[in-house]
């Protein structure tokens with residue numbers, strides 16, 4: 001045997017015997033971070049925080065959370081509705097180029113990105129809130145619009161796979177598809193499809209993104225709204241443990257009044273118990289009070305829910321909705337009467353903004 005063949009053989013044997021420690025993927029690292037904050041802090045999130053606020057638009061480094069508290073949120077939510085139509089901006093007029101830029105920036109700063117998707121259905125191309133036409137049965141495998149729906153997923157995947165750093169790292173994120181399926185307002189809602197159809201849609205979407213399109217930097221959140229009282233009800237649309245990493249709940253309504261705050265807590269306990277049994281992350285994935293008419297909302301409602309011992313010790317994050325100058329806001333801007341309460345709430349030891357998260361990660 002030639003000398004170089006010997007050295008090749010020896011090298012191969014050495015490599016296969018010394019089994020180098022597995023390098024963790026970005027997705028695994030993100031999951032570990034989310035699990036590790038549990039019991040230490042609750043990450044605070046805000047939708048579209050870099051994109052706009054009251055009353056500014058796309059100002060480098062700006063965020064209403066930063067303007068009020070001095071720091072950025074730890075979780076950054078972005079919306080992808082419209083990507084399936086091949087247009088340049090999402091349904092809230094934020095360009096996809098900017099969304100990509102913001103998500104990469106959040107990643108570099110040590111934050112966590114999460115994507116929501118309110119697609120225009122491929123059946124009628126009206127928005128997610130149009131329930132006039134049955135859509136889900138047509139887009140799942142075997143449906144009349146299944147092939148067309150795959151093209152929508154292609155567009156979504158192409159965007160997700162384009163959120164890449166200069167070093168070539170695909171930015172990891174939490175995807176929260178087909179959320180609030182227990183509500184009536186979306187074309188994938190409770191009155192527009194059966195639980196079995198929804199599950200099939202969920203599974204197909206994730207399988208397709210992961211297996212056909214190589215979206216391997218994605219964690220997945222399951223987030224019904226507030227319409228459940230038992231574990232069984234909560235899991236009505238659950239696609240299965242192999243599809244979901246974040247066991248979530250969206251909830252606005254229960255946090256409007258003192259009377260329902262207890263229900264929000266009870267529901268989070270259902271979420272938490274399931275997540276803990278399965279070794280998954282739990283979260284209050286979307287909440288807020290439109291235009292914050294109750295100025296104490298951050299301390300007296302959200303603050304009360306998150307002060308519950310079991311909630312505080314278990315959920316990893318929460319996220320409030322967007323501050324669109326033309327439509328509505330969910331986080332105060334400086335000078336709004338609720339700003340003082342939001343600040344007080346976010347000063348709590350267990351409420352974490354970006355600096356708290358990055359400091360924690362350095363200590364790990």
Ligand code: BMA
Nearest residue numbers: 079081091092118321322327
């Ligand atoms: C809703 C509203 C809409 C918006 C949508 C997607 O809750 O804020 O104005 O288009 O979310 O971001």
